[in-house]
Amino acid sequence: MKIFNTLSNKLEEFVPIHKGKVNMYICGPTVYNYIHIGNARPVIFFDTVRRYFEHKDYEVKFASNFTDVDDRIITKAIELEQKEIEISEKFISAFLKDVERVNSSTDYIKPKVTEYMDEIIAYIGMLIEKGYAYKVEGDVYFRVQHVKDYGVLSNRNVEDLISGSRVEINHKKENPLDFTLWKKTEVGIQFESPFGKGRPGWHTECVAMIDDIFKEEIDIHGGGSGLMFPHHENEIAQSQVLNGHKIARYWMHNGLLNIKGSKMSKSEGESILVKDLTIDANAFRLFTLSTQYRSPINFSDESLDVYSKEWDKIVRVYKQLFLKLDLEDMLEGTAKIDPDLLSIYKSFLQAMDNDFNTPNAITELQNLVKKANQLVRAKTEPNILLSALKVFNDFFDVLGLKIEIKPMEKENKEIYKLWIKARLEKDFDNADKYRNILQENGII
RNA sequence: GGUCCCGUAGCCAAGUGGCUAAGGCAAUGGACUGCAACUCCGUGAUCGCCGGUUCAAAUCCGGCCGGGACCUCCA
Numbered sequence A: 001m002k003i004f005n006t007l008s009n010k011l012e013e014f015v016p017i018h019k020g021k022v023n024m025y026i027c028g029p030t031v032y033n034y035i036h037i038g039n040a041r042p043v044i045f046f047d048t049v050r051r052y053f054e055h056k057d058y059e060v061k062f063a064s065n066f067t068d069v070d071d072r073i074i075t076k077a078i079e080l081e082q083k084e085i086e087i088s089e090k091f092i093s094a095f096l097k098d099v100e101r102v103n104s105s106t107d108y109i110k111p112k113v114t115e116y117m118d119e120i121i122a123y124i125g126m127l128i129e130k131g132y133a134y135k136v137e138g139d140v141y142f143r144v145q146h147v148k149d150y151g152v153l154s155n156r157n158v159e160d161l162i163s164g165s166r167v168e169i170n171h172k173k174e175n176p177l178d179f180t181l182w183k184k185t186e187v188g189i190q191f192e193s194p195f196g197k198g199r200p201g202w203h204t205e206c207v208a209m210i211d212d213i214f215k216e217e218i219d220i221h222g223g224g225s226g227l228m229f230p231h232h233e234n235e236i237a238q239s240q241v242l243n244g245h246k247i248a249r250y251w252m253h254n255g256l257l258n259i260k261g262s263k264m265s266k267s268e269g270e271s272i273l274v275k276d277l278t279i280d281a282n283a284f285r286l287f288t289l290s291t292q293y294r295s296p297i298n299f300s301d302e303s304l305d306v307y308s309k310e311w312d313k314i315v316r317v318y319k320q321l322f323l324k325l326d327l328e329d330m331l332e333g334t335a336k337i338d339p340d341l342l343s344i345y346k347s348f349l350q351a352m353d354n355d356f357n358t359p360n361a362i363t364e365l366q367n368l369v370k371k372a373n374q375l376v377r378a379k380t381e382p383n384i385l386l387s388a389l390k391v392f393n394d395f396f397d398v399l400g401l402k403i404e405i406k407p408m409e410k411e412n413k414e415i416y417k418l419w420i421k422a423r424l425e426k427d428f429d430n431a432d433k434y435r436n437i438l439q440e441n442g443i444i
Numbered sequence B: 001g002g003u004c005c006c007g008u009a010g011c012c013a014a015g016u017g018g019c020u021a022a023g024g025c026a027a028u029g030g031a032c033u034g035c036a037a038c039u040c041c042g043u044g045a046u047c048g049c050c051g052g053u054u055c056a057a058a059u060c061c062g063g064c065c066g067g068g069a070c071c072u073c074c075a
Helices: A037-055 A071-080 A084-101 A117-129 A158-163 A203-214 A225-243 A281-289 A301-327 A339-353 A358-377 A382-399 A410-424 A428-440
Strands: A002-005 A010-013 A021-026 A059-064 A133-136 A139-142 A179-184 A198-200 A218-224 A248-254 A257-259 A297-299
Touching (some): A002 A248, A021 A037, A037 A218, A117 A203, A139 A225, A203 A218, A203 A225, A225 A248, A281 A358, A297 A301, A339 A382
């Protein structure tokens, strides 16, 4: 299994630190607003990564944080005359609803900054103690020049960063690249610390959380490519000097979602919120996973329509398989694999093994649809139909797709059989009648 | 100003040194069909442009054109 590691900029064979286990951490949202569909991309993608590892029988420990202390939350709290916690709690539950809405698991470790204040303060304290950070007028900054290879992740060198800097010079800093670990604040929520009253900077929370949750270097750290610099770079810098490792063996970054040629951003309008999506979650997942995760996706209503249709097609053939097996009471039977099905299944795994190539995996799903349509019409033996159904279930499991279908009740099953019989006997009046009943009962 | 990425048929999108450049949508021809819906089979690109390296390039190198990202909060 190969993963593209942003740290080395290469495709690397995945070797877990502990055999059979994967520890992964994904940077989560700052909870000051509803998430837009661009924010949903990492949610869906890394959920799929997790599902695939689990499909391969890895034991996955998955954590993703909530940044619930941030200037934007404070600003919003003041604006709405509410407490910060009311804002953050509201958007945490909204976020989790959205995660569910896109068929992603909410069963993971969810640390919050407010619950990790002690660890964060302790982490900053250690950085100061060892000389990697310094206090100035109630602020604490990290000394970037102490990190030899600052810039490894995002492929930048310190000189370029300084010369190209558009940042306003902050005279409190020893070096313009130094970043804030603790910020003295006058407005909004404040926390007590040995450095004074204020709030932590953004870059320490993830390191402190990972340190506490996993106690060691982890396998995968993921997030959107927008986080690579400076956030992930700064995480690495802190961990490098304090823990002697770069937090994770494999760093994975997803590309952005663009709308009308430029990125969808919370700060620049033109956002489509996940909660406002009218498209089926499965179709939306297909849309998201139809582009390799590192490439940008161009959003358009047209592509959404394409995947809606695609999903409908998948549902139709799946239901046909299911009903056919149900009629013959073969849903619990023994599956018999067909060579074509086997090769589709293998190609699917191959695609996923190659840096989670979900577009190619989806192509195999389409091949499966075609094959299943042929099997359904060819009076195939039920054992083979059953294996087709099982392959579908495996693919759905990995891609996070869901079809709600239950075995028919006895009554419907009888009507279904009558329908088939009437058609065979060319008794079309009755055939139409039975078909109507089945449609009304939601069977077909 | 600095750093970096991308440009494959009408649209979406794989492939990143080597058999005839996957797949989907749309279009079009055909098959199946009691009707409706569905479904299956066939048909299209020499890979932004120019030059170079190589026995061989969409894939590597250089230049140009076009689009985008990052350097500041951002998935």
